[in-house]
Amino acid sequence: MNAKAKHIIICAINSNDFNRVSSCISAKEMWDKHEVTYEGTNQVKEAKTRMLVQDYEMFTMHENEDIKTLFTRFTNITNALQVLDKVYTNSEMVRNILRCLSRVWMLKVTANEQAKDLNTFPLEDHLGLQHPRSEFT
Structure with a gap:
């Protein structure tokens, strides 16, 4: 064998x-x-996990960042955490994405939180969100 x-x-x-x-x-x-x-060793894995968890928890939208770029950055963090056996639920990830969006997104965030069940709202659906100001142009 x-x-x-x-x-x-x-x-x-x-x-x-x-x-x-x-x-x-x-x-x-x-x-x-x-x-x-x-x-890496277990110590290296733990250090990587701690760093990525901090990135996840402190995740924010950059100024002038579009939703697709934001989602790519977020997915890179959550995928790296998954490899290290740290997995967040869909609901936790959706809430984190909604929390990190800039002020111009607040009306859409509130509407999504009230209209949708965040436990089943697919994270990928956030890619379909258009910038709120584009509705008025």
Whole structure:
């Protein structure tokens, strides 16, 4: 079983990674070395998680930022957190997006909060929001 597992790992990695793990005796040792190389130690993972959680909690809309760019930045943070096993519910993410929008969005935010069930409101639906001022042009 160990030989099969080692073979599978070797087939799945590039030459640089092979050089790093080729001296390992067991597949488990190969896997652990590969994991530490790409994901870091538990301390590194915890530090990354703390940093990303802070980015998530302090997330705000930049001045003159469009909704698509905001959503991309937000998705990058939540995806990175998911990789590190920190997952937010759809409701938490929707509330965070609504909270971070600038003042010009407040009428739409209030309307969404009152008209929709935020527990089931798909996060992607925020991409469909047009800038509030565009309604008047």
